[in-house]
Amino acid sequence: MKHVLVTGGAGYVGSLLCPQLLDLGYRVTAFDTCYFGSDFLPHDDPNFTLVTGDIRDTAELLKACKGVDVVINLACISNDASFELDENLSTTINLKAFEPMVVTAKEAGVKRFIYASSSSVYGVSDAPEVTEDHPLVPLTLYNKYKGMCEPLLFKHQSDDFVCVTIRPATLCGYAPRQRFDLSVNILTNHAVNNGKIVVFGGTQLRPNLHVQDMCDLYKLLVEVDAGRIAGKTFNCGFQNMSIMDIALIVKGIVEREFPEKGKIDIETTPTDDIRSYHINSDKIRRELGFEPKCQIEDAVRDLCRAFKSGKLPNSMTDNSYYNVRTLKETKAA
Numbered sequence: 001m002k003h004v005l006v007t008g009g010a011g012y013v014g015s016l017l018c019p020q021l022l023d024l025g026y027r028v029t030a031f032d033t034c035y036f037g038s039d040f041l042p043h044d045d046p047n048f049t050l051v052t053g054d055i056r057d058t059a060e061l062l063k064a065c066k067g068v069d070v071v072i073n074l075a076c077i078s079n080d081a082s083f084e085l086d087e088n089l090s091t092t093i094n095l096k097a098f099e100p101m102v103v104t105a106k107e108a109g110v111k112r113f114i115y116a117s118s119s120s121v122y123g124v125s126d127a128p129e130v131t132e133d134h135p136l137v138p139l140t141l142y143n144k145y146k147g148m149c150e151p152l153l154f155k156h157q158s159d160d161f162v163c164v165t166i167r168p169a170t171l172c173g174y175a176p177r178q179r180f181d182l183s184v185n186i187l188t189n190h191a192v193n194n195g196k197i198v199v200f201g202g203t204q205l206r207p208n209l210h211v212q213d214m215c216d217l218y219k220l221l222v223e224v225d226a227g228r229i230a231g232k233t234f235n236c237g238f239q240n241m242s243i244m245d246i247a248l249i250v251k252g253i254v255e256r257e258f259p260e261k262g263k264i265d266i267e268t269t270p271t272d273d274i275r276s277y278h279i280n281s282d283k284i285r286r287e288l289g290f291e292p293k294c295q296i297e298d299a300v301r302d303l304c305r306a307f308k309s310g311k312l313p314n315s316m317t318d319n320s321y322y323n324v325r326t327l328k329e330t331k332a333a
Contacts, residue, residue, distance in 0.1 A: 003027040008074030010038045015177035017215045031064050035330050040176035056097040058104045065108035070222050072114045082323040083142040095145040099152040112162045114221050119167045121147040122277045129280035132233050157231045164229040169207035169237025173299035174306045180321040188303045189315050191254040191264045200271035202244035207237030207279045210294035234284040238292045257304040
């Protein structure tokens with residue numbers, strides 16, 4: 001039975017991914033500070049272990065990596081706003097702790113290391129198709145550090161330690177540890193609960209990816225032949241749309257799913273967040289045969305179903321849905 005360790009396993013992606021890895025027959029260890037709780041994790045599964053730990057603690061991480069075959073690294077202070085709360089904390093976690101974590105995993109006998117970078121490393125680009133060879137022009141330290149960690153990982157690539165980097169688009173959709181600080185999810189939450197959508201800017205192009213497709217890709221990367229991924233970087237984001245076009249999709253679906261709420265208005269307001277780029281994901285299609293199964297429309301419908309079934313109570317006020325609020329509340333930052 002292959003053993004997978006997911007750093008950040010109690011996060012948005014990890015909360016959906018860990019149970020699916022268990023369903024495929026893997027042993028799974030989630031390594032996480034659990035700032036956002038852990039009740040939603042599959043604690044009743046005998047093949048699941050939660051280690052409440054900090055990736056900066058290499059001794060604890062080394063113990064957790066013993067007997068592990070694959071590390072999926074999702075742990076970080078996620079998104080610009082969260083990063084900026086405490087730049088020193090964010091720097092130690094997102095940059096300084098990264099290479100020691102890679103070295104620790106390799107020393108422990110891990111055979112494969114999968115790193116979640118970000119498509120935001122491209123910053124602003126007018127290129128019609130931003131491929132993996134495009135220069136990295138990050139606009140913030142969060143984006144900059146995501147890119148800086150990539151060569152730190154590949155320094156340690158070897159025949160018995162396979163390293164691969166994914167640059168995913170902004171994620172969307174429902175997961176057990178829900179986030180409402182991601183663009184599609186924000187717009188859907190406001191449409192359902194405020195009857196109004198506020199669009200910041202609107203013309204910026206942003207790539208998006210359903211959180212389930214993200215999980216499907218990680219499951220593929222655990223199993224795919226090492227020679228197809230060793231030392232490689234892949235974009236993953238198949239719907240490049242303007243923020244306004246996303247808002248129009250959300251408006252239409254929410255109006256259909258909740259007809260009793262009536263018309264959903266869209267307001268626009270200026271923004272300082274000018275990130276805009278159109279990523280090309282032909283490489284991951286061509287080399288790994290990966291195709292998304294979901295679209296932005298599916299993410300919005302999934303969220304609507306979750307609202308209807310009572311899975312997302314107090315979505316505007318509960319801090320656990322929001323990274324910045326929770327980091328402030330827990331005094332982590």
